[in-house]
Amino acid sequence: MALKLNRWDGAEHLRTKEDMARYFAACMEEAADDTAFIVESLRLLARAKGMTDLAKEAGLSREELSEDGILNFGTFIKVMRALGLQFHVKSTTQSAA
Numbered sequence: 001m002a003l004k005l006n007r008w009d010g011a012e013h014l015r016t017k018e019d020m021a022r023y024f025a026a027c028m029e030e031a032a033d034d035t036a037f038i039v040e041s042l043r044l045l046a047r048a049k050g051m052t053d054l055a056k057e058a059g060l061s062r063e064e065l066s067e068d069g070i071l072n073f074g075t076f077i078k079v080m081r082a083l084g085l086q087f088h089v090k091s092t093t094q095s096a097a
Contacts, residue, residue, distance in 0.1 A: 011048040017084045020045050024085060042076065045083055058082035 014020050027041035046054050046065055055062045058078040065079070080086065 009047075011044050014045060014048040020048065020083060021085055039076075042079060045085075046079060049083060054079065054082050 010023075014023055024041060024045060027038060031037040031041075043065075051062060051065055055065050058075075058081065060075060060078060064072075064075055
């Protein structure tokens with residue numbers, strides 16, 4: 001009997017805003033300067049929310065969320081906001097105060 005495997009899709013497991021925020025924070029921390037990884041993690045979040053609904057909330061067309069569309073920083077920020085996410089900036093070094 002052949003073993004049947006299903007493809008695992010992380011988008012199916014990101015159901016709440018909190019799950020999405022924790023996932024994206026971990027990706028941002030892990031990615032270092034790998035922008036492709038960051039963009040792909042945001043695309044996974046977009047699929048988890050639903051591309052059509054997300055595009056509508058962000059005021060974007062479905063095409064703007066396509067393969068190359070999310071690479072635009074303005075689109076990136078709109079998608080983050082529509083997902084209920086925001087950036088927090090902190091220093092990577094401690095000041096000598």
